[in-house]
Amino acid sequence: MKRILSTAVAAVIAVGLAVPVTATAAVPSNVVTSREFAKVAYGNSIQYVRSTFGTNGTVVDRIDVAGTRNDYVKVRFPTYYKDGTVEVEFLRRTSGTWYLVAKYASWGNSAKRTADKATSAEFGKVKQGNSITYTRQTFGTAGTVVETYEAPGTEHDAVVLEWPTESTDGWVQVYFVKNSSGTWKVDTRVAFWGEDAKRTADKATRAEFDRVAIGNSIDHVRRTFGTAGTIAYYFDAPGSSSDLVWLLWPTPSPDGFLNVDFAKTSAGTWKTVGRWAAWEEPAVATDDVATEAEFTQLRDRLANGQPVTLAMARSVLGSAGTIGYRADEAGTDLDQLGVAWYTGTEGAEVQLSFVVSGGTWTALTTDHIAGPWTARALRSAAPEATTGAGPVDRDAPERPTWEHHGLR
Secondary structure, X not given: OOOOOOHHHHHHHHOOOOOXXXXXXXXXXXXXXXXXXXXXXXXXXXXXXXXXXXXXXXXXXXXXXXOOOOOEEEEEEEEOOOOOEEEEEEEEOOOOOEEEEEEEEEOXXXXXXXXXXXXXXXXXXXXXXXXXXXXXXXXXXXXXXXXXXXXXXXXXXXEEEEXXXXXXXXXXXXXXXXXXXXXXXXXXXXXXXXXXXXXXXXXXXXXXXXXXXXXXXXHHHHHHHOOOOXXXXXXXXXXXXXXXXXXXXXXXXXXXXXXXXXXXXXXXOEEEEEEEEEOOOOOOOOOOOOOHHHHHHHHHHHHOOXXXXXXXXXXXXXXXXXXXXXXXXXXXXXXXXXXXEEEEEOOEEEEXXXXXXXXXXXXOXXXXXXXXXXXXXXXXOOOOOOOOOXXXXXXXXXXXXXXXXXXX
């Protein structure tokens, strides 16, 4: 269950943390604003909350047993932002009236694009236990409130602030909890920088990638690729069980990249837990080119519900093909392999996407195959450019889903 701040939190919001809304846009009366959220507090009746928010909301959780002691209801309300939500939890008094015991807001917004952007050097200065004041001073701005939770006392109160980075795709989030004296302290920090791998002179090669395996240390991986890599994502929480870092390396192709994920062990060392490669290189030219008849044979097999193994594809198409991408994590459930075959026309390839099935690289459906030939009635004399067979996607991670330890 999620949550966030209190009336003491309203003080935080007052220092520049109000949730921004487009200046010229009228706010619909049935959505909750940060000002309305700050007006409701512990002990308020459900009628008062609904009146303040201008809507009855939607009951999403209800417990009703004999008596009233354990009766509970959670009501959800919309915010200005499509993905935002406000949730308010109520318990029932012996008189039968419902009263507020906790409130949570995930506003669905992102950091305001201030002139002062968060940098990796600033992020490195923010540590667990630092105050909210120090964090704001370090990043140079107050940040934007994206989540808040408040429950009785201070044990569960939390607020999430977000700062922009130089890249419009990047963001920094810091999760604060309140100590017994009422002071906000850093609990968890997360950064996604939204930037590509630095184009160092030493590029990662296929041979080097093959020498990196699940369980390898971060030092081994860096030695193998010849550079430290570029930090793309960093997650740092109390303890080490959740800590994660993504590093990127450039490949010979300016459009390619390698991404290696590392998790921190209980001993504090970083170990490889996932690796991705997108080589973004054309299929190597071969004397035995892939033909339309061979492509059709494989596609028809998949259309009839019969899998195509990597060995089968190589046999039918007459060569090993060129590996275009590879995804590998612990176990095999998320492993992917993309292979392309030369057809004799530049940019027109046969592509197959494989997953592990029964311990074997296997294409399972027609979504896993792509080729340069269209339907016969529309086919041109020459093969057309291949649109792709679902290459691995390592785009921006989703922002964290913060779990707050609430009443239910």
